[in-house]
Amino acid sequence: MKTLSNARVSELFEHYFAVAPVAVVKAPGRVNLIGEHTDYNGGFVLPAAINYHTYIAFAPRADRSLRLVAYNFDNELVTVDLDVDQVDDRNASWANYVRGVVQEMRTQGFALAGGDLYIAGDLHSGAGLSSSASLEMALIRALTALSGEQVDPTQAALMGQAAENNFVGCNCGIMDQLISARGQEHAALLIDCQELTARAVPVPADWEILIVHSGVKRGLVDSEYNQRRQQCEQAAAYFGQTSLRGVALEQLLAAEGQLDELSFRRARHVLTENQRTLAAANALAEGNLAGLIKVMAESHASMRDDFNITVSAIDTLVNILADAGEGKAGARMTGGGFGGCVVAMAPATVIPQLVAAVELYYQAKTGCEPTLIRAKASAGAFA
Template sequence: MKTLSNARVSELFESYFGTAPVGTVKAPGRVNLIGEHTDYNGGFVLPAAINYHTYIAFALRGDRQLRLVAYNFDNESVVVDLDAVQVHDTNASWSNYVRGVVQEMRKQGFKLAGGDLYIAGDLHSGAGLSSSASLEMALIRALTSLSQEQIEPTQAALMGQAAENNFVGCNCGIMDQLISARGQEHAALLIDCQDLSTRAVPVPADWEILIVHSGVKRGLVDSEYNQRRQQCEQAAAFFGQPSLRGVELAQLLAAEAELDELSFRRARHVLTENQRTLDAAKALAEGNLASLVKVMVESHASMRDDFNITVPAIDTLVNILAVAGEGKAGARMTGGGFGGCVVAVAPAAVIPRLAAAVEAHYQDQTGCIPTLIRAKASAGAFA
């Protein structure tokens, strides 16, 4: 997909509406380096905002309507009345994220103002890079710019999450919106999902991120996700805790014989993944490649063996990257599981070798067609 820019989206706005926009905003997608299925357990995650974005060019209108145009949907347009009760649009499903955000902002007392908005993105479709959170954060920035109202980044993230939970119908955690809002250039963000505190973790200047979409469409995500969540909650309840964050690994290991096997293994993944995420943040900050590679390898094995969310093609892809990296590349599945993407972190000089190995071997071994996305840690929408 061709990379966009503020200037290009301004041109697209002017071409469509016949006048120049008054402003342009953007919000990034993200990749999670480590910390999978820990967010809803009150744990730690280590995502990075990436240099692919949703852009919105905008201009003020004199009425209480938003006129929205979506570049990625053949310039499909919708009108949203700011003062109306928002209802789902089955014909333009992308607009439901807009409607959900408007509903939450109005609910929380934002006055908002009418405007023409041109929306365009260069996030790879279906790659699991959180285009929905990117759209929500860009939209909140555009709407507050139009109405000249102020919003704090974490408040914006919570509002985007609420829009998905309450209107779109996706029971997502806070990670995607928070990293899109608060990401920092050249750094990952260590997020404590219990209190929403964040800490920037610098990525060494000569390291790069390679995202590889496996070509496997994610399946059974909702039912399997809900099942994993329930198993984690059962394990936490056994220890009298609201979430697994309140359970120590030593406690869990001591109670192995009393817990059912699946609940034990699910909890073991979460508790060890929390520690791996903290270890990864330390390794990243210190530029300790060997330590980062080790915890990423262990993370993937835990997702495969304890959480059972990988698939054979993903395991093959991770192995190809690990072999090609020769100890200088960390690789693991990223995201909810059952398909989707793998993320690799390595010195920039190693990345071409990883990409070449994927192109040479992956399709032959799996029959799946990969998509390679080179990425850098980038600034968030409110940075």
Template sequence: MQDQILSAFESTFGARPAALVRAPGRVNLIGEHTDYNAGYVLPCAISYETLVAISPRQDSQVNVIALDWELQCDTFDLQQPIDHHPQQQWSNYVRGVAVELIRRDYALRGCDIAITGNVPQGAGLSSSAALEVGLAKAMLIASDLDAHPLELALIGQAAENDFVGCACGIMDQLISAAGVNGQALLIDCQDLAITSVRLPDSLRLVMINSNVQRGLVDSEYNTRREQCEAVAAHFGLSSLRQLDPAQFAARASELEPVARKRAQHVLEENQRVLDTVAALEQGDLPRLGQLMAASHASMRDLFEITTPEIDLLVETLSEVAGERGGARMTGGGFGGCVVALLAEDLVDSALHEVNRRYFAATGLRETVYQSEPCAGVSVIFTD
């Protein structure tokens, strides 16, 4: 992938790039739809990543070529109003990051950019966050500037919220910016405190893409966020994180049924994240499996974001795991990926069983990804 982007950059812009940046995708082990509710999440960065090659220019123009979108190109000027691209959605991530950097008073130089990556798109593994964080880091380098990982994450989140139009929380960008080799990160999305959590050596991290097309994910994601915010407002709070479970139980009848289910998921999921950290630290695999199963059931029954195909994958993996691991849907929902933490000697049999059952039941072929937890955004080289 590095050879491809370097070759494409040189053939497009006539010279080797001044810098090459990588930013990873992520998988969330537990804590779904809790980040924008100021709750807890437990993601880790994965070895699937976005690459951004960049060189500064002597003017204010930005030129971009996207290897993964049929070599489509985009051009805009940093000193002119930057509007949405009417056709190329990938361009709006580039433009959105530039807009946010300018809004934060970074003195950006024009630049030539090439982008590529192997984070599966539409799988719930945060290809968009990897692109945003990688672009922010690269555009700052090209301007002889830099920023703290938290700042990079906030820039990426703001670009997605305010320019692209998806009301995501901070988790995806923060783990892409601040990931740690071999560890998951417990992120408190209320104060953005981060605690490293090492996974037991006996466990392997497996992600399985259902390859279900996620047509509703953006609109339904935003709807879920609006529902959660409405419940918080009903209690006079700024987020569901501030809602005491006892207070919720006492006044739940005031809420309409759908809103009640959404809030119940968030409150219980926050506690499951903390309980999962304890289970991992203690090597308590039966408890880990129970918590992942409960999280998935809550996403299915209370938050209503799973699909029959996803449920089948989780059921199959959980049966093989027994008391030596667990599985759940990960990501925004309505398709995408399942994440499993499995004892190493169970991985082959679990994947065999998925392969045997999934196509027969759905007519779809799953895609399997395996990864160790890896580091966040980094510079591969710079002149």
């Protein structure tokens, strides 16, 4: 997908609306280095905002409506009345994220103001890089700029999450919105999803992130994502807890055979993944490549065997990257699962051999066409 810029999206707005926008805002997507399906369980995650974004150019209107145009959906136009309760529109799926954000902002007491908005992104939709959270954070930035209102970055993230939970119908955790809002350049964030605190973990200057889209598109709302969340909640309830954050791994292991096998395995993934995420943050901070590679490999195996969210093509891709790295590259599936992307981290000098191996072997083995995305840890929408 072609990389966009503030200037390019400003031009697109002017071409469509025949006037110049007053401003352009953007919000990044993200890649999660480790910590999968831990966020909605009150656990730990280690994502980085990346240098691919949703951009919104905008200008005020005199009435109480939003006119939104989506570049990535053939310039589809959607109009939203700010003074009515929003209604789900199944004919414009991207617009439901907009309607959900507007609904949540109204609920939170934001006055909002009318405007013309041109939305364009260079994130791959359905890749597990949080194009939806990026849209939500960019939209909140644009809407508060139009109305002259202030919003705290964490409040913005919570409203974006609520829009997906309550309106779109995806019971996602807080990670995607929080990293899009609060990401830092040259660093991942270790996020405690229960306390909503974040600590920057610098990425060594000579390491790079390689994201590979498997060519298997995923859709969280229609996948088994919500089912996994229910299974985790059932496991937590067995121990009298509202989330797995309140359960110790030793408690869980002692209950093996008493808890049903599926709930046990789902919970084991989450609790061991929390430990791996903390270990990964320490390894990253210390520049300990071997330590990071180990926990990334263990994370992928846990997602495959205990959480059952990988697919054959993804497993093949991870193996290709690990073999090509020759002990100098960590690789794992990233995102909600059932397709999407794999993330690899390695010294910059190793990245070309990873790219070459994917191009040589992956499509031949799976029939799927990969997309290689070299990414940098970047600043969040409100940074």
